[in-house]
Amino acid sequence: MSARRALGYRKGRAAVGEDPRKRYPIFPIKGGAPTLAEQRDEVMRLLADESYDGDVAELLQRADTITGEIEQAENRQSRLRALRAASVPAGDPQPQPGNRQQPGMQPDAQGNEHPLTVAEAFVRSAALETFRAGGARGKFAFDHRAAPAGTVTTGTQPRPNTRVPGIIPQNPDFPLLVANLLDRQTSDGTTLEYMRDTSGPQSTWNAAAVVAEGGDKPKTGPFTFDLITTTLKTVAHWVPITRQAADDDSQLMGYINGRLVYGLEYKLDREILTGNGSTQMQGILTTSGIGTYQPASGNTDAKLITVRKAKTQGELAMYAPDAIVMNPLDWQDIELDTDANGQFRVITTVTDSGAPMRIWGLTVVTSVAMTAGTALLGGFRMGATLWERQGITILMTDSHADYFTANTLVILAERRANVAVHTPAAFVKITFAALP
The missing domain is CATH 3.30.2400.10 (Major capsid protein gp5)
Structure with missing residues (x-):
């Protein structure tokens, strides 16, 4: 059986205006379109068939196309393997659910990590995580007294969604520079x-002086x-x-x-x-x-x-x-x-307040x-x-x-x-x- 019959070319006359030399193979349906491996094997078989009388230029173009698709798939798999093997550095901030970073983990406008404040370091600490998980209970000595009326609640400071808030200080904000x-x-x-x-x-912190040969040297002090x-x-x-x-x-x-x-x-x-x-x-x-x-x-x-x-x-x-x-x-x-x-x-100038x-x-x-x-x-x-x-x-x-x-x-x-x-x-x- 010829290669044309093996590929399942249609019989009969070409339609009006159709180039009779252009005949395309009909792949049998086996659960969907042929895989890259099946297409590669088919093209390799046709290229090795010395009796193939189809359009050789088209066959070569198909071979180039399949080769490119295989190389692209191999590159994707290579990148995927590299990402899976890569180690995330210790301390790398992890995004929170909803694509929201934990407060204090955002970089500055230039993308640089800023020095942690006391509060940021505290909320990132393993000790706080353990405490919240119920794995630790601390005891500290304080004089007993009733809870102050100013106890902070979630109602006094609503939880915002788009910025790192915090409770607005009510104490005077004088410069802390001494x-x-x-x-x-x-x-x-x-x-x-x-x-x-x-x-x-x-x-007399310094009594240094020019002294003549043999003369007494001055004493600094006391x-x-x-x-x-x-x-x-x-x-x-x-x-x-x-x-x-x-x-x-x-x-x-x-x-x-x-x-x-x-x-x-x-x-x-x-x-x-x-x-x-x-x-x-x-x-x-x-x-x-x-x-x-x-x-x-x-x-x-x-x-x-x-x-x-x-x-x-x-x-x-x-x-x-x-x-x-x-x-x-x-x-x-x-x-x-x-x-x-x-x-x-x-x-x-009074306008230069900064x-x-x-x-x-x-x-x-x-x-x-x-x-x-x-x-x-x-x-x-x-x-x-x-x-x-x-x-x-x-x-x-x-x-x-x-x-x-x-x-x-x-x-x-x-x-x-x-x-x-x-x-x-x-x-x-x-x-x-x-x-x-």
């Missing part, structure tokens, strides 16, 4: 020992140091939150960042300035040996001028000042200071912890170090008081830190003259 002025180090223990230079700015022994102080607070609200990562992160972490930073700034050094952290203003500057009696220097003269005093003590902390009311007086023509002396606050080359930090009418100027990084133990720790439990039966959890945030004011002479406390 701690950033200091040198910051990590402590390995709870006891802090350091040497405090009590020599004072008038000490220097006096005190060994200061103190402990890291714990700053902590907690809030109640319903289990339903805690199960919503958005609300949980908002509450941790908006209330707990902010509260610790707020308190830390104030401890750095005014801590009593015994039951509290060591404040710079309460450390003996810091310099003071106050205009002479009857001197009504403007605050702008007073700051400049106090800066000179700091420089004469051999510690170049780099920043000043003052009450917002005092900074207001300085910014509003005008010359005889009514032009502002400190700011060039410009860095600086005066006489000093970084300005405003804080309500600084009493109005006073300011603290100094070389902050040279004069003091903030020692921290582990940073901020977040704890959560359902074992407080009767909160378990009320379906309420407790979230606690704490940190341990203290300030080592090792060079008091690097600071100058300013007392402004009363305005006329």
Whole structure:
């Protein structure tokens, strides 16, 4: 039987206008269209058949088409095998149901991962996952008291669908920048020992001189140091939150960042300035040996001028000042200071509210912890170090008081830190003259 009969070519005359040379094979139906393997085998058989009298050009075109389809299928299988064998890196954020990423896992506008906040790290932690799954129950010691009326519920903060919300902070949002002025180090223990230079700015800190041959060399000093022994102080607070609200990562992160972490930073700034050094952290203003500057009696220097003269005093003590902390009311007086023509002396334009606050080359930090009418100027990084133990720790439990039966959890945030004011002479406390 000829190859044409084997392929099942139709018999009979061609239709009017039809090229009688164009005859197409009729494949038997076996559950559908022939597979690539069947088409390949058929074309290979026809190419090997020396008696084939069909359209050879068409047969070659079919061979090319089938070859391309086979290569494409092989490439797909190769890519599929590579993807299955690829390992996802540890910590890679996984999408949540509904194509919604867990709050805190979204990259920034440039596609870069941003540093985790305390709340983001907390909601991603394995400890929280274990707690929610019922595999852990923490116990913490707190004084028993009734649940506060301000307990957060899902009704007080509806769950949004398109953005990472959080609970809107109701506390005042003052800048938290005092701690950033200091040198910051990590402590390995709870006891802090350091040497405090009590020599004072008038000490003979450098007696180096040219000495004749055989002459006595001068002695530098005297220097006096005190060994200061103190402990890291714990700053902590907690809030109640319903289990339903805690199960919503958005609300949980908002509450941790908006209330707990902010509260610790707020308190830390104030401890750095005014801590009593015994039951509290060591404040710079309460450390003996810091310099003071106050205009002479009857001197009504403007605050702008007073700051400049106090800066000179700091420089004469051999510690170049780099920043000043003052009450917002005092900074207001300085910014509003005008010359005889009514032009502002400190700011060039009132529309430039985002410009860095600086005066006489000093970084300005405003804080309500600084009493109005006073300011603290100094070389902050040279004069003091903030020692921290582990940073901020977040704890959560359902074992407080009767909160378990009320379906309420407790979230606690704490940190341990203290300030080592090792060079008091690097600071100058300013007392402004009363305005006329």
